[in-house]
Amino acid sequence: MKRIIVGNWKMNMDLKQTATLITRLRTQITNPTAKVVVCPSFVSLVQASEIISSQKALLELGAQNINDNDEGAFTGEVSGPMLKGLVGYVIVGHSERRIVFMESNELIARKVAACIRNKLTPILCVGENTNERQEGLAKRTVLDQLEQNLSEIIPSEASKLIIAYEPVWAIGTGVNAEPYDVEEMALAIYHYLVNKYGTETADKIPLLYGGSTNGDNAASYLAINKIGGLLVGGASLNYKVFSSICQL
Ligand code: PEP
Numbered sequence: 001m002k003r004i005i006v007g008n009w010k011m012n013m014d015l016k017q018t019a020t021l022i023t024r025l026r027t028q029i030t031n032p033t034a035k036v037v038v039c040p041s042f043v044s045l046v047q048a049s050e051i052i053s054s055q056k057a058l059l060e061l062g063a064q065n066i067n068d069n070d071e072g073a074f075t076g077e078v079s080g081p082m083l084k085g086l087v088g089y090v091i092v093g094h095s096e097r098r099i100v101f102m103e104s105n106e107l108i109a110r111k112v113a114a115c116i117r118n119k120l121t122p123i124l125c126v127g128e129n130t131n132e133r134q135e136g137l138a139k140r141t142v143l144d145q146l147e148q149n150l151s152e153i154i155p156s157e158a159s160k161l162i163i164a165y166e167p168v169w170a171i172g173t174g175v176n177a178e179p180y181d182v183e184e185m186a187l188a189i190y191h192y193l194v195n196k197y198g199t200e201t202a203d204k205i206p207l208l209y210g211g212s213t214n215g216d217n218a219a220s221y222l223a224i225n226k227i228g229g230l231l232v233g234g235a236s237l238n239y240k241v242f243s244s245i246c247q248l
Helices: 015-028 042-054 095-099 105-117 130-134 138-149 155-160 179-197 218-222 239-246
Strands: 003-008 034-039 060-063 089-092 121-126 162-165 207-209 229-232
Touching (some): 105 121, 138 179, 179 207, 218 229, 229 239
Parallel strands (some): 003 034, 003 229, 034 060, 060 089, 121 162
């Protein structure tokens, strides 16, 4: 399976900066070893899509959020049908949405279902916080998130998922998870998926790692058993660093 590197731009980059960053990535990423997905803000997606097509950039697009409904009176929200055809991927369950926007596991499950219904690939983020890790509850937390967040999809849809393990304490903090801890969690997630969907399906679900990855540590995470790519936050805004990660 080809590696997947996803750049989560979060609430950064206006239209002009988006155009500059996509153009720079286009010139740097000429020989990616991975499928490369960038996730700008909603307002930049149309422009980013046009630049990617006109410059034939080796990039795909993702959104950072989705509403669980397909249409209706949901002021300020963006739905699956609006994203369909514009992006191929949607980040769902990111810890910033779980914590800052208080998204529940039930809502995240409905967002995963909205992605599948609209033929968008959900990049489902799961991860424990500092207390949960310190109390030895990391695995239980992550597997519980998966159980709840995948409750609305049927087994035949599972191969359309991407799962990103992102320990909350490593996101945007510069604190690096130890590769052996990441491997332990990756194996726990894989075995959970095997039990739930069978080996053939589990083998089709890419498992990404995210949390303060950068040009110096990306290779060590990519070398981990069962890790098939990275979800990169801060470092995805630096075109030289992000490009180098995509060509490792
Ligand atoms: C993220 O936002 O998903 C993330 C992993 O951020 P960072 O790489 O900055 O820790």
